[in-house]
Amino acid sequence: AAGVIQSPRHLIKEKRETATLKCYPIPRHDTVYWYQQGPGQDPQFLISFYEKMQSDKGSIPDRFSAQQFSDYHSELNMSSLELGDSALYFCASSSQASEAQPQHFGDGTRLSIL
Amino acid sequence: AQSVSQHNHHVILSEAASLELGCNYSYGGTVNLFWYVQYPGQHLQLLLKYFSGDPLVKGIKGFEAEFIKSKFSFNLRKPSVQWSDTAEYFCAVVGSARQLTFGSGTQLTVLP
Numbered sequence: 612a613a614g615v616i617q618s619p620r621h622l623i624k625e626k627r628e629t630a631t632l633k634c635y636p637i638p639r640h641d642t643v644y645w646y647q648q649g650p651g652q653d654p655q656f657l658i659s660f661y662e663k664m665q666s667d668k669g670s671i672p673d674r675f676s677a678q679q680f681s682d683y684h685s686e687l688n689m690s691s692l693e694l695g696d697s698a699l700y701f702c703a704s705s706s707q708a709s710e711a712q713p714q715h716f717g718d719g720t721r722l723s724i725l
Numbered sequence: 726a727q728s729v730s731q732h733n734h735h736v737i738l739s740e741a742a743s744l745e746l747g748c749n750y751s752y753g754g755t756v757n758l759f760w761y762v763q764y765p766g767q768h769l770q771l772l773l774k775y776f777s778g779d780p781l782v783k784g785i786k787g788f789e790a791e792f793i794k795s796k797f798s799f800n801l802r803k804p805s806v807q808w809s810d811t812a813e814y815f816c817a818v819v820g821s822a823r824q825l826t827f828g829s830g831t832q833l834t835v836l837p
Contacts, residue, residue, distance in 0.1 A: 656825065
């Protein structure tokens with residue numbers, strides 16, 4: 612079965628650079644969630660989108676922005692990168708149509724800031 | 726806002742031992758509860774979920790969990806662990822806002 616696709620799998624950037632992470636949800640899933648997992652930490656919710664509109668916001672820094680496009684894929688844009696942004700960034704998707712639909716996670720993008 | 730507490734940060738067991746990982750949640754409304762597993766270097770995989778109905782839910786790989794509303798708990802159990810169960814286990818809750826709130830995770834190490 613098709614899963615959540617994230618790209619790139621690994622990304623190395625330097626401080627103050629920008630990065631764009633992409634997420635392609637499972638087909639027919641209309642909701643996308645972004646999580647950040649620092650080393651040895653639990654995943655922290657950043658932001659979510661439903662039907663291309665932001666539906667909820669968590670601990671996302673102002674330097675980050677995200678959007679969901681008409682094909683339901685989502686991009687997380689990160690600017691003025693800091694060492695502390697080094698983490699694993701997960702995208703998850705679900706369908707709002709079904710209350711019992713759990714979130715399915717992608718493999719994540721490992722972002723390293725030098 | 727919802728929160729999740731996992732009491733065991735690191736559990737070490739021998740193969741064939743029984744497992745129980747504790748999870749307590751805090752949320753005033755209707756909760757949906759999950760256990761996810763994360764193998765080294767991999768993404769989060771859903772083990773099992775509770776939405777309603779039978780409070781004893783069975784998941785993949787022989788795992789089960791029991792929702793006890795009076796104790797705000799959703800403990801994960803497995804009668805006999807295997808070396809391949811070595812991983813980090815996260816309990817999570819979804820409240821009205823639909824995003825997952827995770828516990829701090831429990832690292833399970835199974836010794837062969």
